[in-house]
Amino acid sequence: MNIKLENIKKLEVNKPLKLDCGKTINNFPLAYETYGKLNENKDNAILVFHALTGDQFVTGINPITKKEGWWVTAVGPGKAIDTKKYFVICANVIGGCMGSLGPRNINPETKTPYGLDFPVITIKDMIRAQESLLEHLGIKKLLCATGGSMGGMQLLQFCTTFPDKTFSAVPIACSSSHSAQNIALNELARQAIMADPVWDNGKYVLKNVQPKNGLAVARMVGHISYLSEKGMQEKFGRKLQEKADYEFSFNADFQVESYLRHQGYAFTERFDANSILYITRAMDYFDLSKQFKGGLTEAFNDQKIKFLIISFSSDWLYTTKENKDIVIALNASGADVSYSEIITDKGHDSFLLDEPEFLKTLKSFIDSMHEKFKNEKRV
Amino acid sequence: MRNLKMKKEFKVIADLLSGNTRVLDVGCGDGSLMDLLKKEKNIEVRGLELNQENVQQCIHKGLPVIQGNAETELHQFPDQSFDYVVLSQTLQAFYDPEKVLRDLLRIGKSVVISIPNFGFWKVRTKLLFFGKMPVTKTLPNTWYNTPNLHMCTIKDLFNFCDEKNINIKKVIGVNEDKTSLINKSNLEIKNLFSKLGIFLIG
Numbered sequence: 001m002n003i004k005l006e007n008i009k010k011l012e013v014n015k016p017l018k019l020d021c022g023k024t025i026n027n028f029p030l031a032y033e034t035y036g037k038l039n040e041n042k043d044n045a046i047l048v049f050h051a052l053t054g055d056q057f058v059t060g061i062n063p064i065t066k067k068e069g070w071w072v073t074a075v076g077p078g079k080a081i082d083t084k085k086y087f088v089i090c091a092n093v094i095g096g097c098m099g100s101l102g103p104r105n106i107n108p109e110t111k112t113p114y115g116l117d118f119p120v121i122t123i124k125d126m127i128r129a130q131e132s133l134l135e136h137l138g139i140k141k142l143l144c145a146t147g148g149s150m151g152g153m154q155l156l157q158f159c160t161t162f163p164d165k166t167f168s169a170v171p172i173a174c175s176s177s178h179s180a181q182n183i184a185l186n187e188l189a190r191q192a193i194m195a196d197p198v199w200d201n202g203k204y205v206l207k208n209v210q211p212k213n214g215l216a217v218a219r220m221v222g223h224i225s226y227l228s229e230k231g232m233q234e235k236f237g238r239k240l241q242e243k244a245d246y247e248f249s250f251n252a253d254f255q256v257e258s259y260l261r262h263q264g265y266a267f268t269e270r271f272d273a274n275s276i277l278y279i280t281r282a283m284d285y286f287d288l289s290k291q292f293k294g295g296l297t298e299a300f301n302d303q304k305i306k307f308l309i310i311s312f313s314s315d316w317l318y319t320t321k322e323n324k325d326i327v328i329a330l331n332a333s334g335a336d337v338s339y340s341e342i343i344t345d346k347g348h349d350s351f352l353l354d355e356p357e358f359l360k361t362l363k364s365f366i367d368s369m370h371e372k373f374k375n376e377k378r379v
Numbered sequence: 380m381r382n383l384k385m386k387k388e389f390k391v392i393a394d395l396l397s398g399n400t401r402v403l404d405v406g407c408g409d410g411s412l413m414d415l416l417k418k419e420k421n422i423e424v425r426g427l428e429l430n431q432e433n434v435q436q437c438i439h440k441g442l443p444v445i446q447g448n449a450e451t452e453l454h455q456f457p458d459q460s461f462d463y464v465v466l467s468q469t470l471q472a473f474y475d476p477e478k479v480l481r482d483l484l485r486i487g488k489s490v491v492i493s494i495p496n497f498g499f500w501k502v503r504t505k506l507l508f509f510g511k512m513p514v515t516k517t518l519p520n521t522w523y524n525t526p527n528l529h530m531c532t533i534k535d536l537f538n539f540c541d542e543k544n545i546n547i548k549k550v551i552g553v554n555e556d557k558t559s560l561i562n563k564s565n566l567e568i569k570n571l572f573s574k575l576g577i578f579l580i581g
Contacts, residue, residue, distance in 0.1 A: 308438065327445060328455040339445040340434050361435055368441035 005099045008056075008063065009033055013132045020285075023119040031099025032056050032091040032133055035075065036083035043377050044370065045139045046081060047166070048090040049127075049147030049154035052279055053222070053271055055098035056090045059083070064098065065270050073354045080363035085370075086143070091133050093126045093154070095279050097272035100129075104205055104272050116202035121278060123150070123286045127158045134165065141165060143373050144366055148172035148351035149318065150279070153286050156326070159307075160288065160299050167376070168306040168369040170362060172351045173315050175322040176296055176329070177287035182317065185225055186280035189218035193273045202274050215273040216264030223263050228314035228347035232256065296329035303335040306372075308365045310358065312350040313343045338365070388575060389415050391551055391558055392465060392491055395579055396420060400462035403427065403486060405449045406469040410437035417442070425461070427452070450474060453482040465491045468517075468575075470536075472526045480545075489548065489581040496552075498532030498570040517574050533576035534566055540580055549579040 011030045018024045033056040038045055048058050048071065055062070059069040059076040075081040075088055092100040095118070103118035110117070134142070145166045147155045152174025159169050175182070196214025198204055204211055227235070236256035240246075243253065252258040292299040307330055311323035320341050330337040342358045344350050350358060389412045396402065398420040404413050407426030410433075416422040426444040428434050437444035447455075449466075450473050464487030466479075471494060473479045483490045495517040496502070505513035512522040520526070531539075533552065540547050550561040552573030561569040561576070 306443070324447075324455075331445070331455050332457050332460075334460065336443050337445065338434075338438055338443045339447070340431070340438070341446055343431070357431065357435070361438055364435060364439040368439060372441060 005031070005064070008099050010099055011133055011136050013129065015132060017125070017129055019119050019125045020122040021120050025094075025101060025119070028094065028101035028129070029099060029105075030091055030094070030101070030129055030133055032089065033058065034090075034137075035059060035088040036086050038087040038137070038139070041374070041377060042139060043143055043373050044085065045087045045089060045137075045142045046366070047130075047134070047142050047145040047158075048075065048081075048088060049130075049145070049151035049158070050090060050093065051147070051149035051151045052276075052283065053219075053267070054151070055096065056092045057098075058088060058090045070352060073352060074359060074362060080359040081146075081366060082363075086366070089133065089137065089139075091130045093279065094129045095121045095126070095275060095282060097275040102272065103202065103274035103278060113205040115205050115274060118274070118278060120281055120285075122282050123153050123157050124161060124291075126282065127154050127161060130158075131162060131165070141167060144168045144170065144369055146170040146172065146362075147174075149174055149348065150283055152318075153283065156288055157286070159303065159305050160292070163303060163305060166305055167373045168308070168365070170308045170310065170365060171323075171326065172310045173312055173318045173323065173348055174326075175318045176299075176326050177289060178284050179322065183284045185221060185317075186284055188221050189280055190277050192217035192221065193276060196273075199273060202277075205272075205274065210268055211273050212265065212268040215268045215271070215276065216261070218273075218276055219264045219267040219271075220260040223260055225317045226347055226349040228316065228345055230314065231345045231347050234345065296325065297332045300330050300333040300335050303330065303333060305335070306369060307335060307337040308361075309337065309339045310351075310361065311339075311341050312346070312348065312355075312358075313341055314345050315348040315350065317348040386411075387556060388467065388493055388553060388577070391553060391577055392467070392493070393419060395491060395549065395551070395577070396422065396463055398422060401425075401460075403456065403461040403464045405453070405464060405466045405483065407433075407437065407442075407444060408467075409433050410440050410442040410444065412465065412467065413437070413442045413444075414440055449479060453479065453486065456486045458485050459488055461487045463487050463489050463491055467493045468495055470494055471529045471531060474528065476529050477543075484545065484581050487581060489579060491577065491579050492536070493575055493577045494531060494533070494536060495527075496533045496570065496573050496576050497530040498534055499574050500571050503571075515574075532570055533561065533573060534570040536576065536578060537561075537566060540578070545580050547578065547580050551577045553577065 016024050016026045054070045057069045059072045077084045092098040094101045096102050103114045107114045152171035155171045193214040196211035199211035239255040241255045241258040288299045289296040309327050311320040327339040401423045404426045407428045413424040434446045464483045470476050502513040552559050552561050552569045553575040
């Protein structure tokens with residue numbers, strides 16, 4: 001991974017941030033991107049939280065990777081989240097590797113990259129760091145905040161930590177706490193990285209190398225979990241990769257193998273291995289009901305935010321049941337909540353794909369919330 | 380035509396409910412009733428709806444709706460968390476209407492239930508003279524594709540409430556544009572001439 005991060009938007013946060021682990025970070029960079037324009041009434045701002053391997057480049061062409069933004073299906077001119085109408089903001093999470101403070105940054109104490117000296121961060125730390133960005137942009141209250149997967153987890157945390165900072169919220173395909181299965185899959189990813197000798201206890205950053213083999217395997221685990229069994233069967237089946245018959249070797253005979261290898265190694269060009277360790281850890285530690293001792297219902301007490309929860313029927317990573325538990329808790333606390341389950345074979349990845357029913361629902365909700373928010377501001 | 384009739388039923392339901400209250404509309408469809416209650420009576424509405432297209436319609440109108448099945452998912456609503464729970468013309472479609480009714484009475488301080496009346500004279504004559512399962516405007520399906528598993532009459536539901544010690548606050552019969560109050564003394568005749576029965580119980 002050798003990417004240049006000079007020409008991207010960065011906020012130098014000067015406020016000290018006390019992390020959940022007890023340590024404090026000072027004067028740290030928070031990289032972000034915005035799309036569209038903030039209107040005069042400041043009633044059109046939408047904050048997007050990215051997922052595990054996402055970044056601040058939501059739509060358009062990512063200036064670093066030169067590829068399309070990760071949510072180009074949903075965000076952009078004329079899209080469900082229309083950037084002609086709305087001002088869209090997204091920040092790279094702390095612990096990440098796209099310009100915000102992360103394990104690749106220089107540790108001011110040692111003058112060398114942090115590596116494993118980087119403090120273990122939590123989802124709450126991530127969203128508290130992003131609050132400074134809203135302040136910087138002069139936004140007191142967002143029209144909406146949204147995010148899928150880990151983005152949804154950040155959003156749930158954001159809504160409970162800053163209940164006055166957004167009018168509405170759309171958590172997508174997420175959970176209020178990581179299940180044993182989710183922790184297990186993350187552990188598999190971490191073990192793959194740590195088993196790579198190049199990783200060297202995270203000190204590879206000093207040598208300017210990357211544990212590519214381990215990181216690629218970690219990414220392959222992810223890719224399997226983002227698809228559904230049916231979706232995978234339909235996409236690949238037992239099709240062979242550019243060959244008529246088996247090779248009787250361990251090369252990538254099957255298309256599915258070739259796909260995973262390609263995705264795995266391509267990923268090592270843009271993502272830092274230590275960042276995967278830190279961010280997956282933050283996801284595993286996430287447990288909203290643990291923070292509010294009475295349980296999930298307590299977490300949402302007195303919520304004024306209008307919620308729309310969306311799940312996908314074939315998502316086995318963040319299941320409909322887990323999403324529904326959030327709905328039930330919101331309902332029990334009397335919050336204004338809508339819920340829709342989108343029927344699809346595309347698995348967890350659905351929120352990133354062109355799923356018409358999903359995008360229509362998202363658009364309907366945000367547009368109707370905009371009307372309500374404008375009225376509220378008028379009053 | 381169907382739409383106009385729907386509106387009459389919703390108008391009657393809206394008149395039954397006090398304003399500035401909290402209402403759960405079970406099987407809320409495209410949100411027409413919720414919209415009416417919100418706009419005309421300043422009622423805080425919530426909907427439960429199974430059909431994806433309907434759910435989307437509600438979201439489009441800015442009405443809070445939860446996609447789900449009333450038969451299996453009413454447990455998520457806390458006891459006495461709504462002033463009213465409304466169930467419009469779906470009681471007869473559940474596998475276990477009594478269980479659903481108990482749940483509605485648990486969730487709402489009062490419950491409004493409307494039923495297509497199987498005791499309506501046209502329904503009775505179809506069965507009596509033609510010997511066929513009745514197909515009418517309020518019961519548009521044939522025997523093999525009807526969602527209605529437990530058809531009942533106004534009299535049946537009236538007696539049911541009596542037997543189960545469920546307090547009946549008001550019963551209204553609807554026939555086209557005419558509405559009338561139903562009580563024990565006029566039950567027989569109203570059961571014959573009402574297309575719809577609307578019960579306020581609990």
